[in-house]
Amino acid sequence: MGITRREFLELLAGGAVALGGLRLLSLISTHAQADLVRPPGAVEEAYFKRLCVRCGICLEVCPTKAIVLAGLEAHVEAIGTPRIEPTVGPCEFYRGRCETGARCAGFCPTGALQPLSKEEVKMGTAEFSSHRCLAYMGKECIVCKETCPVPGAITVISDLPPKPDFHGEKCVGCGICVYHCPAEPKALTLGPEGARRARWLG
Amino acid sequence: MQRQVSRRKFLKALGGLAVAAGAGGVLWEVFRPKETLNPAKPTKANAYTQNGRALVSIIKGKPETDIEAIVRRSVEAIGGIGAIVSAGRTVVVKPAVLTSDPDCAPDPRVVVAVVRLAREAGGTVIVAESSGGGNTAYSLSQVGITSAAEHAGAEVRALPSEELLLMEVPKGRAIQSVKTFPTIYDCDVLISVPRLKRHVASTVTMSLKNMMGVVPDSEKRRFHNTDLSQCIADLNTALKPDLTVVDATFAMTRTGPTGGDMVQMDTIMASGDPVAADRVTAQRLQELEDRLGIPSFDPAGVRHINAAAALGVGTVDPSRMIVREESIF
Amino acid sequence: MRVGRIEILRAVTTSLFILFFAAAPILGIMYGTSCALTFGGFSLISPLELILLITGTKTVLLTWLIPGLAAILIVVFFGRFFCGWICPVGILFGYSHVITQGRKPRLAGGLWKNRERYAVLFAVLSASLLFGFAAPYLFSPPGVVYRAIISFTLSRVIGTELMVLLLFFILDLLALQYGRTWCNTLCPLGTVISSLGLVNLFRPEVDREACVGSDSRCLNCWRVCPMRIPVTKADRWAMMACSKCLKCWANCPANAIRIEVIDRSLLRRAEGSIL
Numbered sequence: 001m002g003i004t005r006r007e008f009l010e011l012l013a014g015g016a017v018a019l020g021g022l023r024l025l026s027l028i029s030t031h032a033q034a035d036l037v038r039p040p041g042a043v044e045e046a047y048f049k050r051l052c053v054r055c056g057i058c059l060e061v062c063p064t065k066a067i068v069l070a071g072l073e074a075h076v077e078a079i080g081t082p083r084i085e086p087t088v089g090p091c092e093f094y095r096g097r098c099e100t101g102a103r104c105a106g107f108c109p110t111g112a113l114q115p116l117s118k119e120e121v122k123m124g125t126a127e128f129s130s131h132r133c134l135a136y137m138g139k140e141c142i143v144c145k146e147t148c149p150v151p152g153a154i155t156v157i158s159d160l161p162p163k164p165d166f167h168g169e170k171c172v173g174c175g176i177c178v179y180h181c182p183a184e185p186k187a188l189t190l191g192p193e194g195a196r197r198a199r200w201l202g
Numbered sequence: 203m204q205r206q207v208s209r210r211k212f213l214k215a216l217g218g219l220a221v222a223a224g225a226g227g228v229l230w231e232v233f234r235p236k237e238t239l240n241p242a243k244p245t246k247a248n249a250y251t252q253n254g255r256a257l258v259s260i261i262k263g264k265p266e267t268d269i270e271a272i273v274r275r276s277v278e279a280i281g282g283i284g285a286i287v288s289a290g291r292t293v294v295v296k297p298a299v300l301t302s303d304p305d306c307a308p309d310p311r312v313v314v315a316v317v318r319l320a321r322e323a324g325g326t327v328i329v330a331e332s333s334g335g336g337n338t339a340y341s342l343s344q345v346g347i348t349s350a351a352e353h354a355g356a357e358v359r360a361l362p363s364e365e366l367l368l369m370e371v372p373k374g375r376a377i378q379s380v381k382t383f384p385t386i387y388d389c390d391v392l393i394s395v396p397r398l399k400r401h402v403a404s405t406v407t408m409s410l411k412n413m414m415g416v417v418p419d420s421e422k423r424r425f426h427n428t429d430l431s432q433c434i435a436d437l438n439t440a441l442k443p444d445l446t447v448v449d450a451t452f453a454m455t456r457t458g459p460t461g462g463d464m465v466q467m468d469t470i471m472a473s474g475d476p477v478a479a480d481r482v483t484a485q486r487l488q489e490l491e492d493r494l495g496i497p498s499f500d501p502a503g504v505r506h507i508n509a510a511a512a513l514g515v516g517t518v519d520p521s522r523m524i525v526r527e528e529s530i531f
Numbered sequence: 532m533r534v535g536r537i538e539i540l541r542a543v544t545t546s547l548f549i550l551f552f553a554a555a556p557i558l559g560i561m562y563g564t565s566c567a568l569t570f571g572g573f574s575l576i577s578p579l580e581l582i583l584l585i586t587g588t589k590t591v592l593l594t595w596l597i598p599g600l601a602a603i604l605i606v607v608f609f610g611r612f613f614c615g616w617i618c619p620v621g622i623l624f625g626y627s628h629v630i631t632q633g634r635k636p637r638l639a640g641g642l643w644k645n646r647e648r649y650a651v652l653f654a655v656l657s658a659s660l661l662f663g664f665a666a667p668y669l670f671s672p673p674g675v676v677y678r679a680i681i682s683f684t685l686s687r688v689i690g691t692e693l694m695v696l697l698l699f700f701i702l703d704l705l706a707l708q709y710g711r712t713w714c715n716t717l718c719p720l721g722t723v724i725s726s727l728g729l730v731n732l733f734r735p736e737v738d739r740e741a742c743v744g745s746d747s748r749c750l751n752c753w754r755v756c757p758m759r760i761p762v763t764k765a766d767r768w769a770m771m772a773c774s775k776c777l778k779c780w781a782n783c784p785a786n787a788i789r790i791e792v793i794d795r796s797l798l799r800r801a802e803g804s805i806l
Contacts, residue, residue, distance in 0.1 A: 003646065007646065011646055011647065011649065011650040012650070014647060014650040014651075015650035015651070015653045015654045015657075016654075018650065018651055018654035018655075019653075019654040019657050019658060022654060022655070022658035022664055022666050023658065023661075023662060023664070025664065025666070026658065026662055026663075026664035029664070046663070047588060049663070049665075050583075050584070050587030050588050050659075050663050050665060051584065051587070051588060052668075053566045053567050053576065053577075053580040053583070053584065053668065054564075054566055054668050054674060054678060055563045055564050055566040055567035055568065055580075056562075056563065056564050056566075056677070056678050056681045056682070057562045057563045057567065057568070057569060059681065059682070059685060059686065060556035060562040060563070060681060060685060061556075061562055063337075063340075064337070065685065065686055067686075068682065068686045068688050069678055069682050069688075069692070071692075076669065077664065077668075077669075079669055079695075080668060080669065080674070080675075080678055080692070085686075085688075088686055088687075088688065090336075092336065095301075095302070095336075096302070097302075097340070107562060107569060109563075109567045109569060109574050109576055109594070109595070109598060110567070110576070110584055110592075110594075110595060111592065111594065134426055134427060135403075139426065139427070139428075139429065139430065140403045140404060140426070140429070140430035140431055140505075141403060141426040141427075141430065142402045142403040143334070143426065145402055145460075146300070146334075146335065146402070146403075146459055146460055147301065147334075147335045147336070147460075148460075149301075151461060156402045156457070161403065162402050162403055176336075180334075180335070182422065182423030182424075182426040182427055183426075183427065184423075184427070200588075
């Protein structure tokens, strides 16, 4: 089956148009640059979005169901990539749930998630809204401090009733406090500030 | 040639499926089991009294040598397990497990001692818990309770996997009903096994607060949103432990329920009155902290203990208690 | 339009694969989707994803090569069976026309020929190489469908995959008229798989004596082939696009098509080189 010159030129033109469209899409995508809270051991974002093949293995192996696949929360290129969603499940890697290393990083087939030690991991920081906190409303609740696995990340202000005080520099961004916060709406969310990403050594 | 399905038949089949699905949906709505409000369990009087006064035992010993002997003595000293367990009874032993940290939970050997006592009296023992700090099955196994209890002949149940059951709380001030689990609702005997700990929000956590573990996480959230101390008291009017065995071999001081300083006390305390048990153990904890120079608390000022006493769950009045203190070495 | 027994069988196997991908992680026997999967210690990375990894990061890692080459090897030997028996979107596109009255999809010829897909693949790979934008990660249909399934069964969350699924339904309107046009002209995964099926086991072979095509212009096999292969005059390169759907075999009025395990000419060539 031969190909005529006209057909060949048509193909080239079509390819160029498609390439242009993709370039436009990628520009729009990087313009809306909101960061996501990535699973422990994620490499820097520029490489992460190229390394992650959106296979969903990390979501499947997480023992606490802390990982969901992103939708449009950030930008187009992040669709299908994993992020920590503490309202679905807390990441208990720091607490020791994953025994010999984060399961997500252990199973990642491409290296988008690298194995890290507990001391190195910081996925983000918990963000506190005191106006939603039950303790600040005069109720007895300090579940965040009770469940936080990091010594000193949440301390208690002695008061009637006692109130939590958050120290973001110690927070590892695991989302356990967010998961357990009983307030509706929750007084805690997990944000990507301060996240430490792994180095991509490829 | 192959057998072929005509388009008409195919669409008819599709239509039939849709009608069947719709009919099924309607039938389901009509006949599905609606949420019934189950009556409260009948309240049982304290089985461990003498002349109308609640017995509380405080037994000190050498846990490294024989922790089981201390536990057995603590129950004997108030009247023995036979007062509440007889042949064929279902006994739920409820340890207080918060996270996978063993310091936050009772010593598995204490749980095993209670399991053995109940089994010797002829009971069928279930060790059950709904942990507020993470996956219950995981935490139970990490603190060593699952394997130890199963080895001792008990069935270990992580309650969150069960269907919920709505129960009346007729004496409740903050709550009038509560969701619990069939294992708890159907059992004959409930034994509470907490560790003696301080608590940042409720000052201390012992037997009364341990009952938070017989309700699901959604109810725990509701309690925090309503009024935690009153809800604990209300809960204990409807689901009161028949026997409390407090693990005070090591007590968590200064702060809790996590991250406190573990101090050796070598003591087990038992009572049929959870309010009396809580008040007495709180007093002992406060005395310990005073001795060690740790900023302590007023044992008479713990809200949930007082609220429970006000609702008649038990007594905080020393004249209505008999405290039996012994050392076995 | 009538639905054949083979088509029903294919719909059933596709559904079984979906069930398997949903149940396997819960049972702990296999994790992943069509993009990459792992079972036991053994992993597979889809050929398209492997190429995108290389173009996107401009490196090649051994940890990718082994699972990637394993998948490529499967495709080299078994050809484009994924498109015929596993890809859920392909099955959807193949049979949307069943619902419409009397409209046969245009297959051979039609709006586009089969070469556009190379232009699309070229654009997609260039985008990955030049500015790191790997478009197929976003919309590769089997990946999207499987991600939506595992997301729903494990996290009870469906996310944006739902939006992309809606996009497929829109594309499906194209398929009402044009059958598997997406598969033949746009799908980068389909293009990559088609280009790799060199050994191509289980391919249709035409018995020249039994075939009535050249005399009476039957050409039924051309008409029913969803991959737009001119079956009676396809050389082995054109036959690499075969998705093993068995429609040509099932619809030949002269029973002139049989499914051969291995290409006879390949066997002869192998014999020749040994002797």
